[in-house]
Amino acid sequence: MKVLNIIDKYLFLSLIFLYPLFFLLIFQSPFDTAKLLLLAVGILLLTTVKIVKTILLGDFKFYSSKIDVLIVAFVIICVISSILSPLSKFDSFVLPGATSLIVFSTFMYFFVNQFIQKEKNVSENVLIVSAVIASILQIISFLNIPALKFIGNNFSSLGNIISSLTFFAIILPFAFYKAIRENDITNKILFGLAGFVIxxxxxxxxxxxxxxxxxxxxLLSLSNSWSIAIDTLKANPLFGVGPANYLASFNKFRPITFNSTPDWNVKYIVSRNTPLTVMVELGLLGVIIFLSIFFVSLRPFSLENPNSLSVLIFLIISLIFPISPVLFPIFFLLIALNTKTREVGGIFTSKIPAFVMTIPFIAFVLFVSFVSYKAFYSEYLFNKMINLKTYEDLNKVLQINPYSDRYHLVAAELNLAIANSIAKKTDIKDEDKNTISQLIQQSITEAKAAVSLNPQKASNWDNLGNIYTSISSFAKDANQFAIEAYSQAIFLDPINPLLRIRLGGIYYSDQKYEDAVKIFELAVLAKPDFANSHFNLAMAYKGNKQIEKAKEQLNITLTLVEKDSKDYELVKKELDTIDEKVENTEANPIQTENLTPPATPSPTQEPQIEIPTE
Structure with a gap:
């Protein structure tokens, strides 16, 4: 039993030491995914050790605190929100796995609660050492030392600069407090140096x-963040849109004034600060409990208690910045260190009740181990495929883990790219034609699989529409399917002018100029200062024989492009010759920089393929 206790203790200390520092370049997201992997492995091993200890001892000791109910309530809301959300369950539970991070953080909280004060002090010391190493890496990165270029500029072992700022800020009070209170002069100096480095x-x-x-x-502005949060609550008041699904609310509810900002084409996956992000993703219940955790944990508050000060600092930073879910294990660890506990539990008369009590945890370990293997191994293969161009691994990735829309999107693009490369051959044989047909059908199937897995993601529908558009010369009714896909994308991302330009381009290529005009007019309304919207509208007016309106839009376009650019040359030439070329609806053939004229009808090519309908 002593051996198990030692394993239990050092497993946990190793976990909290490595967590802030851990990253693996074998993943697309080397910091977040690696930390989730480390946390999953650590929690599963610790849970297994505790299961064995409980069965062997035949007793159950558990230390509880006043904040346990709030912690459990928060994780329950995360799980319920993920289940109820119409968005991707894979994103919430697996990768990036915000819900799983919260679940594992809850385990970490209860593990720390079982520590005596001496063990908690050791945990604080381990966090200080980890913060010192992370800080040294940050300093080396900032100094850009040639001999240590492998670290890279702006390096942060926490994954981003806000996470580093938060981590250093909440660990610093521990170091300085111990430096002041420590009686041993050597320890005092060591903690002082550690505090200085941090x-x-x-x-x-x-x-x-x-x-x-x-x-x-x-960062998204506070006004836009608030507007998105309020509109999200109107649609999903209690549980929000689900963890890791902020982008869906941003797309659907951002105000039209956002398009007047320089970052109008930037997609935000978090709000301006943490409470607003929690409000969108977990609803009113989530944000109330999130803030209540701080309120209860900080009572009574004392500046002489470094734990309380660290929790307060975490709260202040969370009100200013959006804190990554990656830091929630550290946050829950802080809450546990700042909480007084009392013992509950007892000794069983036989080992059978102890075994029965551990059955749910055994099931948890087995299930999470199975899911983790499939998720992380497929992510490793996916990254290998991207970096080494080993595309044969893609089918293996999809076999192991068919639940990520990202994998299907890459498969769709890859199949289409191969089909296009074959179609460019000067001498296409019957075998090539069959291959092209199969690749295009597979591309559509993969794109539709991505839509099926995450139907509330606008970019998935946009991608499907792009694929249909690109095969319009190969497939009958491809444009009609593209219209349906783009229309759904616009429903999910209503003020995005680019989507309306793509949709209008389909009508234009089908010579349905009146419909194209209506769509391009909406694109102009969505972003009046976007030159491409006005230029496409001008071309649609021209096709619809509304020459004066076309001239008006071309003149507006001239005011929105640089005078010395090729775009200006194109628009000026189009304006000068528009009266002469009323019958020709194509734009002048001049290379452009930013303007993209609407597509003209493409000649039908062989082989014609049947588009999959299921």
């Missing part, structure tokens, strides 16, 4: 997030 890392992180710095993160 302070340097904190200062560099704070410097990097200053406005107008190149390293400063792009």
């Amino acid at each position: 302070f340097i890392g904190l200062s560099l992180s704070a410097y990097s997030v200053l406005p107008l710095k190149n390293t400063s993160p792009k």
Whole structure:
């Protein structure tokens, strides 16, 4: 039993030491995915050890605190929100796995609750050492030392600069407190040095997030964040849109004034700060419990308690910045360190009740182990395929894990690219024609699979529409399917002018100029200062024989493009010759920089294929 206790203790200490530092380049997201993997492995091993201890001892000791109910309620809301959400369950539970992070964080919270004060002090020391190493890496990155170029610029072992700032800020009080209170002069000096190094890392992180710095993160404005949160609550008041699904609300509910900002084409996956992000993803219940955790944990508050000060600092930073879910295990660890516990439980008369009690946890370990293997192994193969161009691994990825829309999107694009490369051959044989047909059908099937897995994701419908558009010369009724796909994308992302330009382009290529005009007019309304919308509308007016309106739009376009650009040359020539070329609806053949004229009808090519309807 002593061996199990030692394993239990050092497994946990190793986990909290490695977590802030851990990253693996074998994943597309080397920081977030790697930390989720480490956390999953660590929690599963710790849970297994505790199961064995419970069965062997035949007793059950559990230390509880006043905040347990709120922690459990928060994780339950995360799970319910993920289940009820019409968006991707894979994104919530697996990768990026915000819900799984919260579940594992809850386990970590209860593991720390079982510690005596001495063990909690050791945990604090381990976090300090981890923060020192992370800070040293940050300093090396900032100094850009040639001999250590492998670390890279703006490196953060936490994954991003806001996470580093938060981590250093919440660990710093522990180091300085121990430096002041420590009686041993050697320990006092060591903690003082540790605090100094962490302070340097904190200062560099704070410097990097200053406005107008190149390293400063792009953040959604508070007004837009609030508007999105309110509209989301109107649609999903209690449980929100689900963890890791902020982008869906951003697409659907961002105000039209957002299109007047310089970052109008940027997609935000988090709100301006953490509570607003939680409000959108977990609803009113989620944000109330999230803030209640702070309120209960900070009572009574004392500046002489570094735990309370760290929790307060975490709250302040969360009100300013959107904190990554990757930091929630550290947050829950802080809450546990700041909480007093009392013992509950008892000794069983036989080992059978102890075994029965562990059955749910055994099932949890087995299930999570199985899912984790499939998720992380497929992610490894996917990254290998992308980096090494080993496309034969793609089918293996889809066999192991067919639940990620990302994998299906890549498969769709790959099949279409291969089909296009074969179609460009000067001498196409019957065998090539059959291959092209199969590749295009497979591309459509994969794109539709992505839509099926995450039907509330506008980019999936946009991708499907793009594929239909690109095969319009090969497939009958492809344009009609493209119209349906783009229309659904517009429903999910209503103020995106690019989607309306693509949809209008389909009508234009079918010579349905009146319909094209209506769509392009809406694109102009969505973003009046977007030159491409006005130019496409002008071409549609021209095709519809509304020459004066076409001239008006071309003149507006001239005011929106650079005078010395090829775009200006194109528009000027189009304007000068529009009266002479009323019958010709094609734009002048001049290379452009940003303007994309609507597509003209493509000649039918062989082989004609049947589009999959299921």
